[in-house]
Amino acid sequence: MEKTVDIKNQAGTEKLAASLAATAGAGDVILMHGTLGMGKSAFCRAYIRALADNPDEEVPSPTFTLVQVYELEPLPVWHFDLYRLSDPEEVHELDIEDAFNEAVSLIEWPDRLEYLTPENRLDIYIEPGSNPDARQIKLVAHGNDWEKRLDSVTGKVA
Template sequence: MRQGELTLADVTATAAIGAALAQVLRAGDVVTLTGGLGAGKTSLARGVLAALGLVEEAPSPTFAIVQPYDPPEVRLPVLHIDLYRLDDPAEVEELGLDEARLDAALLIEWPERAGSGRWPDALALDMAMAPNGARRLTWRAPDAWDGRWPR
């Protein structure tokens, strides 16, 4: 398990990290995005999706909970998931994410709503606002991400 930290000066830098992540993302990968409201989780996910070929800006999946993206819209099937509105970790089972993961990468905002330890092999990204308006990105990369993250 490797860990690290980056400072992201602005939304452009956040999107650039998302684009770098898109270059190494594969079907079966899970990326968890934690952080408070407005910390930049959706901006990072939008950077991933844009780098995968999405032309329009990806909406936040807060109300849809799961927003799927499939080829030819993107080069890799991705589910952008926002668990913020879940009240019980058991509700995650109803979403079918384990089955979906067989063919797609999962970008999961608010993963803590699914209960601790649900995706132990996930690239865990945590975003926080810095006093100067920048974002602090801390990450934890399990062995499955060796050679892929950090880039």
């Protein structure tokens, strides 16, 4: 199942991320695809702030640490940036399997996972839109109840 949403600006990206966060459940794996500067980190930051119900929640990029863990209520979020990994086996050192089972996993540069990519996941592809601030965001559901959740999420944003 696939849905595409045209976003006018960063506020629209934040609204989509917050709508998606409202449907969060333990074991959710969300893979963020897009080139540098497309807004993967901005989407993740908005998602985490919405789940924390705190617009001022400090959400540093995991570029150098590779993972940031947020012990939020109602569930934890693990934000991964796999850009600097060269071998998919390196993700085991990040305890990624724990995140897949117990938390929401937001993963930037998921191509580094290769054969370790979970079957049940949501792929989010962020591409340029019609102007410099706009984005086209494609949501591709794989397994679980993503299809039902995406109907609710995209209805609030589109």
